[in-house]
Amino acid sequence: MTWLKYSPRVPFALRSGKSHWFIDAREIFEDKPMVEAVYQYWASLCPKQTLCVVAVPDGGIPWATGFVDWLHAKKIIAHHCHADKKCHSEDSYRIIIEDVITTGASIEKVKRQMDDSGHPHDRVFCVVSRSNLAAIAFITIQLPLPEEYK
Secondary structure (H helix, E strand, O other): OOOEEEOOOOOEEEOOEEEOEEEOHHHHOOOHHHHHHHHHHHHHOOOOOOEEEEEOOOOHHHHHHHHHHHHHHOOOOEEEEOOOOOOOOOOOEEEEEEEEEOOOHHHHHHHHHHHHOOOOOOEEEEEEEOOOOEOHHHHOOOOOOOHHHO
16 A cells, blocks of 8 residues: 555645655545545445535545545536535535545635535545644444554
8 A cells, every 4th residue: 555654754745734644546536446435435324315425625626526526426416516606406415525534724714605505515524634633534334444544
């Protein structure tokens, strides 16, 4: 698994600050079983209604786009929406997708935009949360977390 890296001594320098965890977004989508497992899990948490999927820029965009495409392939109605605009359907279930949560500030910004537009979010999905060092895809789907990441 080359897309998830951990450096216990020297943190990685990121745009959002420093972290001992690094996710290589270019490589993660090469791990097709992992991506499929994440999408299946997210879908299992959604009600059976139209979904409005909002991405947190920039990291959430490929995940949100991929999730909407995956849902369409499963014949589930979903739309890729913008946080500051009206959703396609008034009764849409609104999801915010982020690749990595570090402080939560980016998600809070998107949540405020959605609230201000009159369409608050129903749920937030992420792939990895640095705030508690939990690799969501492993823990929530019950995949064994490799020893080097424990």
